[in-house]
Amino acid sequence: MSKLEELLREYKDGRKDLEEVLHFLRKLPYENLSFARVDHHRRLRRGYPEVVYGEGKTADQVVSIVQAMADFGSRALITRVDAVKAAAIMTAIPGMVYHSEARLLSWEREPLPILSQGAIHVLCAGSSDVPVAEEAAVTAEFMGNRVKRFFDVGVAGLHRLLGIWDELQEASVYVVTAGMEGALPSVVGGLVERPVIAVPTSVGYGASFNGLAALLGMLNSCAPGVAVVNIDNGFGAGYLAAIINQNTMTEAMRFSADAVGGDAPPAGKKIESS
8 A cells, every 4th residue: 555545545434634645746747758857746836837948948848847747737837949849849739839939848738827916017128028027927927917018117217117107006026137237126116115026138238248347236235125036037037026926816715714703714715916
């Protein structure tokens, strides 16, 4: 008898509680495909399935990973996929969607419902930063968040940013991408009261050093509440924003429910907006 069978029998007989069973399931092994070990239970531990980094993998390898995830009942998001590789993958897996600007592939049996009343605002300084901003936006949307985009609002024309002042106040978290000197996140951080996730991009001329100048500028931001991810890491920013947005709204509703003696909806439950 396997450990899982034993645990399930003990649960059935009332000798183990549900929390003990879930604790064990969180540590169950992965599926070994020889070239990859698919972590099926990441969704149980983290709340979201494993995301596949597509760059450096062949189309056949990505197909095998996604098929394994689909068989387990998971949705799939694949980052950093060029158009040629995407076409081969989409041919092999019906229903796969390619987000060309973001270089992302997504597959799901049905869209995830919106899990939070909060919104994520994704801003970029210039049009050349759009691919990284889109990677963040599509990632957050795939994870069940409402996303609003504000593109080409960089500091070279500050009136463009000030022109959306009222709308900016509606978000629960911000993703701000910029290349060149990377000033935009600091400016946004000085205008809003909620967390700003800064994403340096590799856009710029020689002394930008492929995003290093923007990275250092953002790390040295004088605006409090600004956190920084790696150069061109739109996925990482979108993922973090999704977690912040959903946890913030869940805690806010729980606090409100406690104040009036009611019950807040559990984390991950669909939120109906009026």
